[in-house]
Amino acid sequence: MTTRVRRAVAYAAVSTLALVAPSLGAASAIAFGAVAVGALSVTDGPMFELFARPADRQEGRLHGLAAFAFAATGIALLASFAGLPSHVFVASVLVVGYGNLAQQLAWKFDAEPILRTGAFVTGAIVAAVGGQAIALRIEGTPVAPILPEIVFLASSGALLAGLLRSVLFARDDPLVMLSVAFLLWLFADLTVMVTVDGIAVAIAVTALFGYVSWALDAASIPGMMTGALLAMLTIVLGGYGWFAVLIAFFAVGSLSTKFRYDEKKARGVAEDNEGARGSGNVLGNAAVALVAVLAYAARAKFPIPGDIFLFAFAGSIATAMSDTLSSEIGGVFDKPRLITTLERVEPGTDGAVTWQGELAGVVGAAVVAVIAGLLFESVGVVGVVVVTLAGTGGMTMDSLLGATVEGERLGNQSVNFLATLSGALVGAGLAVVVLV
Template sequence: MTTSIRRAAAFAGVGTLALAASVLVAGVAALFAAVGALALVVDDGPVFDLFARPSDRREGRLRGLAAFAFATAGLAMLVMLVGLPTRVFAAAVCLLAYGNLVEQAARTRSDAAITATAGFTIGGFLAAIAAQTVVLRVTGDPIEPMVPDLVFLAASGALLAGLLRSVLFERDDPLVMFSVAFLLWFFADLTVTVTPVEVALAIAITAGFGYLSWALDTASVTGMLTGVLLALLTIVLGGYPWFAVLISFFALGALSTKFRYEEKRRNGVAEANEGARGGGNVLGNAAVALVAVLAFAASDRLPVDSAVFLFAFAGSIATAMSDTLSSEIGGVFDRPRLITTLERVEPGTDGGVTWQGELAGVLGASVVALIAVALFGSVGTVGGVVIALAGVGGMTVDSILGATVEGEQLGNQSVNFLATLSGALLGAGLALLAGLSA
């Protein structure tokens, strides 16, 4: 057994103590606080050797163990003070601890990033299910009716944790644990009706979609995790029609990225990493859509008709589709013009547009609108026009921001986010004006 696996197993053993919260939360909080305090004074011996990370050895303190223990103690305090569900607390702690253990074991087989990511995600997923089951069994709550919810929370938490760990440092694990706990708390508080078959099918579809995007080099590992998480939440919280709208962007966007890629690379306008989009790029284009899905799922508690969030979702995706097709297809044509002055600019200039790219953008927004009309009976022809206009409007905002503030003040991902936000607001606003929502 390697040092990294022994250390991960030791952390997992400490994390298992969180299950005792099903009996006495205050005792667990005190126990983890004591572990954190002891970790700061132990600087030698077998315990130090077992838990010490490379950075701990340089500093002569078990700061990693202390941070993990104090964070867990703080999370236990939230169970007592603000009602964080005990099963969510146990799931978040065990997910991180055992996900890391399986990840370290997977690394002994292969040093590929996809192997480590898969190990962490699968290990964390299984540990979160097991932790929730133990808590429910100890507290005497029925387990069978909760199975779909347990699986959904475990899958969502494992994907979020895997995503965060892929972009953060090992010392940021407490932040990962808190992020997972708050996300699962939100989901546990929602009224989501889903069967075991529906959850299993959703996980299978999104996992297959993620693997395909990675295997075809259309997304990096981080981009794949981001896309899978977004897809899973969209299916479970929205439904398959919502997923169809989302997947249309990922599929056509990926194809357009590969369109005449070598030519775009020679012109200096191609996506980096052979067109494989990272998590930041995916989130920049789909974060607003995710918020719309979450708001739709919680619409029974909001003073806004749920249809508004549907049009916000579709408007943001139409914008992302329109902007991506406009950039990727328009990028192969020479002599673009700056959208603000219509002056000729070099290919790749932020805010530069071509008529071919604009036409591709309009078609992209129209595709999203047609899918929405076909799959949502409440959208109709007028709603389809609203979505298409929102997509084209958001694309135009993206170009204007590119010509005015991108580069010195905002990065590309921030511009994408603001553009999709504009498309969402435009879609929701036009829907309200057209009387498409109450």
């Protein structure tokens, strides 16, 4: 057994302490706190060698273990005094502990990065499902009726943890653990209704979607994990129609990125990494859509018709599609003009547009609008026009921001976010005026 695997086994064993939470309540925080304090007092010996990461060896203290245990202590206190469900606490800690163990085991056999990431997610799901089942049984709650919800929480937590671990380091496990805890707390508070068939299909589609996007070089591993998490949440919280709108953007957008890629690269307007999109790019285009899905899932808490969130979602995706096609198609044509002054500028200039790109953008927004109209009865013909206008308006906002503030003040992902937010607001606003 390698040093890395032994260390992962030791951390997984510490994470197992979370299982005492339903029985001990606040005392579980004391248990993890004792581990944290004890870790800081160990400077050598077998225990130090077992838990020490490379940075710990340089500093002569088990800071990694202490931070891990302190994070678990904080979540345990939330479970004891702030209403965070005990099974969410258990899942959050086990996701990190056992996900890392599975990843290290895969690493031992020289698995490819995609397989190591898959091992992390799989190990985290299994551990989180089992841990939640044990915690709920201890509390006297029947497990079978809510098993789909348990699997959904475990899968969501595992995907988020896998995403964060793909862009962070092992020393950042406390941040990963806390992020998972807050996400799952939100979902538990929403009381999401999940069926066995629904979660099974969601997991299968998410896994396929993630692998295909990576295999086709449409996304890096962080980008793949971001897309997979978005897919999971969209299917479960929104439904298959919402996912169809989302996947249409990813599919068409990825194809457009590959369109005459070498020519765009020579002109200096191509996406980096052979067009493979990272997590920042994916989130910049889809974060607003995710918020709309979450708001739709929590619609009972708002005095707003649920269809308004649907139009916000469709408007944001139409904007992302419109902007992507405008950039990727328009980038191969000469004589771009700055949108604010219409003066001729060099290809790749922020805020530059071509009539071919603008036309492609309008068509992209219309594609999303038509898909939404076919899948949702509440959209209808008028709704198709609304979504098309929202996407076109968001694309225009992207160009205006590019010409005025992108570069020195805002990065590309921030501009994408603000543009999709504009599209969402236009879509929701027009829906209120025209349809409600």
